[in-house]
Amino acid sequence: MKGSVPTVHLIDDDDSFRTAIARVLQFAGYRIREYSSAEAFLLQQSARSDSGCILLDLRMPGPSGLELHEAIGRMEDALPVVFVSGHGDVVSTARAMKTGAVDFLVKPVDRDSLLAAVSAAVARDAKQRTRRYRQHELEARFAALLPREREVFEHVVAGKLNKQIAAMLGIAERTVKAHRAQVMEKMCAGSLAELVLIAAELRVDRETPFVE
Numbered sequence: 001m002k003g004s005v006p007t008v009h010l011i012d013d014d015d016s017f018r019t020a021i022a023r024v025l026q027f028a029g030y031r032i033r034e035y036s037s038a039e040a041f042l043l044q045q046s047a048r049s050d051s052g053c054i055l056l057d058l059r060m061p062g063p064s065g066l067e068l069h070e071a072i073g074r075m076e077d078a079l080p081v082v083f084v085s086g087h088g089d090v091v092s093t094a095r096a097m098k099t100g101a102v103d104f105l106v107k108p109v110d111r112d113s114l115l116a117a118v119s120a121a122v123a124r125d126a127k128q129r130t131r132r133y134r135q136h137e138l139e140a141r142f143a144a145l146l147p148r149e150r151e152v153f154e155h156v157v158a159g160k161l162n163k164q165i166a167a168m169l170g171i172a173e174r175t176v177k178a179h180r181a182q183v184m185e186k187m188c189a190g191s192l193a194e195l196v197l198i199a200a201e202l203r204v205d206r207e208t209p210f211v212e
Contacts, residue, residue, distance in 0.1 A: 008032055008053055008055055010022060012060070022034060025118065037061060051129060052121075058084070081100070082105065103117035103120065135201070142187070153195075
């Protein structure tokens with residue numbers, strides 16, 4: 001939610017480490033949720049909807065941090081992850097970064113590095129949430145178009161003139177103009193250029209054209 005305090009999900013089996021890190025992050029203004037294992041985090045499904053990031057230990061009993069990270073990456077609204085570990089190595093670091101981790105910190109973690117990594121992760125999450133919100137909003141607008149309006153939408157953004165669209169669809173040009181006006185209104189586009197940009201955004205997550 002806009003304006004809410006970001007939450008840092010602190011996942012580490014070391015109680016003393018969690019306590020120390022939580023104090024630093026709380027003092028910096030973050031809300032903290034603590035978990036002693038990957039399983040504990042996965043059980044709290046509602047908590048994963050919080051904006052923020054995950055601070056994740058590399059090695060824990062049960063699923064490792066890397067295994068949890070890979071599972072998180074398959075979620076639709078995956079939170080950015082910052083790894084922390086007292087057993088960092090080149091292979092683990094490379095694997096973590098390859099799977100999209102924001103940073104990899106080695107214990108003992110200094111305050112400045114911790115806050116910089118968390119800040120970067122929270123900023124990434126905010127950007128991802130804005131993009132998802134925009135995508136959902138555009139999908140809702142597109143879903144409101146009638147079948148014929150979707151056809152006109154596709155041809156308009158492809159650069160076809162009204163008379164060309166009329167000939168292709170077998171309808172009057174004035175009917176095309178009426179559908180086009182409805183498309184512009186429903187998609188909240190102020191110009192053809194804006195409508196084309198909206199179409200490009202919608203196609204990002206589509207594997208098929210708007211019209212078969």
